[in-house]
Amino acid sequence: MKINTRQFGEIEFSPELMINFSTGIFGFENLKNYLLIKVDDDFFYWLNSVEEPEIAFPLVGVRVIDDKYPLENEHEAFGIVTMNPDILNISINLKAPVYINQTNKTGFQKILDSEKYPVNYNLFKEE
Amino acid sequence: MLILTRKIDEEIKIGSEISIKVLSISEGQVKLGIAAPNNVEIFRSEIYQKIKQVTIEALQNSSNKPKDLSKLRLNNIRKLNNES
Numbered sequence: 001m002k003i004n005t006r007q008f009g010e011i012e013f014s015p016e017l018m019i020n021f022s023t024g025i026f027g028f029e030n031l032k033n034y035l036l037i038k039v040d041d042d043f044f045y046w047l048n049s050v051e052e053p054e055i056a057f058p059l060v061g062v063r064v065i066d067d068k069y070p071l072e073n074e075h076e077a078f079g080i081v082t083m084n085p086d087i088l089n090i091s092i093n094l095k096a097p098v099y100i101n102q103t104n105k106t107g108f109q110k111i112l113d114s115e116k117y118p119v120n121y122n123l124f125k126e127e
Numbered sequence: 128m129l130i131l132t133r134k135i136d137e138e139i140k141i142g143s144e145i146s147i148k149v150l151s152i153s154e155g156q157v158k159l160g161i162a163a164p165n166n167v168e169i170f171r172s173e174i175y176q177k178i179k180q181v182t183i184e185a186l187q188n189s190s191n192k193p194k195d196l197s198k199l200r201l202n203n204i205r206k207l208n209n210e211s
Contacts, residue, residue: 069204127198
């Protein structure tokens with residue numbers, strides 16, 4: 001399959017690489033299939049919609065900042081990142097993690113009950 | 128929109144698997160008990176709206192990635208866990 005992405009231009013991939021989100025991402029429930037893309041030296045992952053290739057959410061694995069973050073069995077937790085030209089204003093949504101199983105290619109988003117996870121946690125801090 | 132009137136301890140069923148029970152009413156607040164299968168997500172509407180808004184902002188800002196990431200230092204969350 002071929003899609004024309006905003007981040008990576010035209011990319012070709014085999015359909016078994018698609019990750020199925022049966023309930024979608026909140027606000028984008030109609031989009032069910034994504035590619036999880038990470039370029040070698042890029043810190044961020046990109047969750048790129050197959051149905052609407054211009055839609056791509058930047059993600060970070062939550063475990064890199066929180067080793068106690070709630071797990072879902074066999075799924076890796078990612079947070080959707082809101083970019084900002086100023087690195088200190090880049091934030092990650094810890095309230096509604098995106099869980100992805102890269103082996104069986106499934107994913108889902110969840111809203112955590114706990115009050116301690118904000119929707120816009122600063123991902124970086126000053127030296 | 129369907130409008131139903133219920134008393135305390137009375138229930139509403141949505142389909143065969145979801146039921147909502149009125150537990151208590153006081154001072155402009157209603158306490159509801161909801162029973163639903165595990166695969167049905169339940170949340171307060173305003174939280175859902177907030178998440179949706181943040182996600183749309185993330186999408187709109189996705190091209191604002193800073194060019195220079197060499198200075199990045201992760202804001203480890205251990206502090207957040209200890210506060211709770």
